[in-house]
Amino acid sequence: MNGLTLPAWLSGSANKALAAPILIIMMLAMMILPLPAFALDIFFSFNIALSIIVLLTSLYTVKPLDFMVFPTVLLVSTMLRLSLNVASTRVVLTEGHTGPDAAGKVIEAFGHFLIGGNYTVGIVVFIILTIINFVVVTKGAGRIAEVGARFALDAMPGKQMAIDADLNAGLIGEQEARSRRTEVAQEAEFYGAMDGASKYVRGDAVAGILVTVINIFGGLIVGMVQHDLAFDSAIKNYTLLAIGDGLVAQIPSLIISTAAGVVVSRVASEQDIGGQLINQLFAKPEVLYITGAIIGGLGIIPGMPHIAFLLLGGALGGGAYLMKKRKAKIAEAPPVEQEVAPVAAPEMEEATWQDIMPVDTLGLEVGYRLIPLVDKGQSGELLRRIKGIRKKFAQEVGFLSPPVHIRDNLELKPSAYRIALKGVEVGSGEAYVGQFLAINPGMAQGALPGTPTTDPAFGLPATWIDAGMREQAQAMGYTVVDAGTVIATHLNHLITTHAAELLGRQEVQQLLDHLAKESPKLVEDLVPKVVSLSVLQKVLQNLLAEGVHIRDMRTIIETLSEYGPVTQDPNELTAQVRIALGRAIVQQIFPTSNELSVITLDSRLERILMQALQTGGPEGAGIEPGLADNIAAQTERAAQQQEQMGLPPVLLVPGPLRPLLARFLRRALPQLRVLSHAELPDSKTIRVTSLVGGQA
Template identity: 60%
Template sequence: MNRTAILSRLRQLGGAGLGAPLLVLLILMLLVIPLPAFVLDLFFTFNIALSLIILLVVIYTAKPLEFAVFPTVLLVATLMRLGLNVASTRIVLLEGHESPDAAGKVIEAFGAFVIGGNFAVGLVVFAILVIINFVVVTKGAGRVSEVSARFTLDAMPGKQMAIDADLNAGLIDADEARARREEIAREADFYGAMDGASKFVRGDAIAGILILFINVIGGLAIGMGQHDMPLAEATERYVLLSIGDGLVAQIPSLLLSVASAILVTRVGSGSEDVGQQFSAQFLNHPRALAISAGVILLLGLVPGMPHLPFLLLGTLLGGSAWWLMQRARQAAVEAGPVAETPAAGGEAEVKELTWEDVMPVDRIGLQVGYRLIPLVDKQQGGQLMGRIKGVRKKLSQELGFLIPPVHIRDNLDLPPNAYRLQILGVTVGEAEIHPDREMAINPGQVFGSVQGIEGQDPAFGLDAVWIEPAQKDHAQALGYTVVDPETVIATHLSQVLQDHAYELFGHEEAQQWLDNLAKVAPKLAESLVPDTIPLTLLVKVLQNLLKEKIPIRDMITIAETLAEYGRTSQDPDALTAAVRAALGRAIVQQINGLAEELPVITLDPELEQLLQKTLQSAGAEGAGVEPGLAQRIHQLLEEQARKLETAGKPAVLLVSSMLRSWLARFVRHTIPGLHVLSYNEVPEDQQVKVVGVVGQRA
């Protein structure tokens, strides 16, 4: 059977669930059945190799969750090592009087060759290894595991809120959000398991000390009492065997402790292992190597010092620093080529102006200060371009038409940390951010404060603090929602695009909308434009819907309604009202979700009749409404809307279809949280509860 077949067979046994039972049987065999010395040598060698493999896997692991099975591996390896201790103790006490290699060649080698056959030296070496393992490595790793587990659990709510914020902003989809939540849960489980597994390692170190003394005392008692050995011979024989046994177990234990400490102290980007981090961070400072080389060389010149080691090491450090500096200088030259300049004697030819020189206005523009350029430069690790693409994809799917590309430019007239959002060349939002910090947003209830630069979330105006990245876990544990600078800009852009979506929808978008309709309902699309309504009227109706934040995804319902009412009316407001009534169920669900009862505010019948008469005589714009009455209505509506928002309910004003359009324009910008619906937009099976009435004498 070749090697491939053997490996395939082993994988089949492991996949069949036989690996764990076989391992348990092995450990039981070590505890119960006496083993020959040769088999014990194989197990000891396997134990050392297994510990070394685990250590190397940890070193080459990019992030802890890639080796999430480590706590279980640590426990199993510890139990196996303790089983080997029991098996070796049995054979040392039973056959140790016969020869120095009675317990196997491995224990003899560690007792004779490693410590030179001197049991006093062996005791000192064993004590030093135990102190290193128990006092330094194991204790430190256990403390780090405990703190990491506590901080990870405390930071889970904040991390979950950050994922929800990214999902709502369109930066990630539902699958990625689910994957991130699972990763957070796995991370908490991992550090919790590591906290418990570190106790096994600590107990193993204590057990090694106790087993050594038990072996020494038991060996002396058996050697002198049962085999009539002199004290000196029994001491030399059993103490050397016990020390060899202890060293064979203590070295793998130390390797596993180091692996555990490396894994829980990892602070990485998730894409680099320990070696890559060392090369990228430690060797990225040739100046430090050069100064160290100078100090070592000076020490080597001091009289009385050993010159050769200091001078040799100083020369190596200096050469390394020089090589790193040369490499950095060459990389800088390759990254920034010198621009060519025109000849001194010639002048550039001035070309005739053409229409190509007239630059069109960017439909969506993002201008950034020079300190924000790394956020949009992929070569410098910037992720803003990907975030913006995610925002466009999410909004396009929600609104029902393709959001145009965002043109990003640097603007030296802006402050270094500022950015500006523009729609059709007009600025609609701007803010300043700190690219080297993260924004901790106060969602309304936090359990403490964080140190940083006070500010506001530019998208929703919430209080926020710009904190150092190292404070992220602490801020999340206090209840803050922590987002990076790219997310701040992307969320602000998403909010602006939703508010101004109707300005981005034009004739080209309407034609694309019709083309998509033709794919699912070709006859309906063919009869709608231009047979029933012109394209210009379709654009106006769809813009009206988007202005009131109603998606135009349901193309068939919209087209069928326009085809029905377009033959009797060409008024865009009347057609918009008809489409809204057809989309009533979707509109109510968008506002109130799946709740059975819809809380609404209504107008007093006298006030409603007064406004209807005024609009009939003065026109739909409401120019004839008395200013004092309009101000009073606005004040009362604002109070009612605030009460509902405080109670966690949507604010809905329910009026007649004649008043809906004017009242919607009346409160659109001043009371943005108030939704204005007409009676015929509420589905017949929807339960309505009147929670407030607005009257002119209220």
């Protein structure tokens, strides 16, 4: 055997996790259960040792966050002292009549050593220690912590921007940026916790005074009434015990209060407190020369303690001489730094494949004033809205869009945002946190004071107004939304518009994997036996490009399985899928009406386009430019009439012409839906509202 093996609950991280609960239970037990005098000696000694450990740890910390648990240590040490006060008070009042050692040797020793047989001196010393702790050390440390917390909170946005600037410039990596952001947040939390924890120490000082007074008067009553002690004996025993008990608790309290002041009053540096004191306080020989001369001059004045002043002045002068001599020797030494500088200089790392970062499919960049909308620490509501947008998109359209990568961009205006698709900007705008966007849907009456603008999603006239104008704007017929809703609506509109580009091969494969959980045979028979994954992707993209949802993947796959062996042309397969999805397409456009109000083509124009289609192929290269312009203009006027009547703009054409006109009119009239006769269900009636080509 190489040695004893500790059980799991006594080693590793298990005992660390149990340390805090055990300590709290022990403190509560000390308040409730009586302790013998020997146990009090052990706990009082541990309390003194703990305070010294805390003080030395605070002196050797380089920055406050190195001792991040210090506020909790303050609370635990304060509760430990109060628990010991309760336990010792019980022993003092019950056993104090037996002599000054009734509460243990530690309390007796502190009482005899500091009081020296004079109770008045002991009381005065105890009060002075309490005043120093309560009025000077604790109050000052609490004030520094309070101011530090305020400055840390005020400086957080600037520090976050500096971190983001370094990240954007490539000076630091994502991991280091995340670590520095966490450190900035922890610094503010630390000073805030120290501000609150200092109140515990101040309360402890007050409690120490009250406990001591209670022990003295309570001990006199108990000793004289219950134990028939004389007044002299009672005052001797109980005063000694009370003052000793108060000093045993107050001295560790003063030490820990000093440690708190050291931690919060230091300025961040790469050195501990000792190194800073030596290197900064005694760094200049001139200061020591002048100080030594002044102290030495005081020593030669008649009536002054000559030996003390002259010795100290000589020591300061000698120290200054040695320091100046050492600096001169260092200055004359050869510059060794120049020899090692080229070796120590960091070299630029070679470029690797890891330097190539993938382009985010969807990206949202915001100015620094919009950071609160996307910051989790500030309960950014835009993050929740974006999650809702993706969930709603998946439920309505039929596939899960890629996640939105959010980052701040210092190159943007403070209130601007930018939406990118595969690294290319597809939309941008401005949103003002704290203000509301009043959008005129066309029926609003009157003008609003504010900043005129345009709704970034749909191009409607709008005005940025103050929060106090919100109800008035709604009463005037405006649609009023906040800054987060503006960005979320714009993002949702762009995601829906570019749904076809968001559907990559990875998304198609994930869609098939999801469908295969319920219908594995259906998916297995289609890909790759009938059509390839790329053909399926192209068909789905064709549907999405014209606003057709792909939720009904079962119908889509069954149609492709039927017509896939006949043709592999994605456009022809798309036409067959559209016919199979006819009812869903019509319901998507006309959700409640059985009568379909549509635009149609003049019969002569249909014949001309059919001839052009046969001549120019499926791309319609045979359409004359003049005829194309005439068709576009008449269709645009007809679509505007449909929208003015509150009807969706729908153009109904023969099946062979539908792909041609859909592609031709998509750019000029993105809101126009082009349907073929074969896509309409038999249960629907058709009402023609406009005719395109009647004058052609």
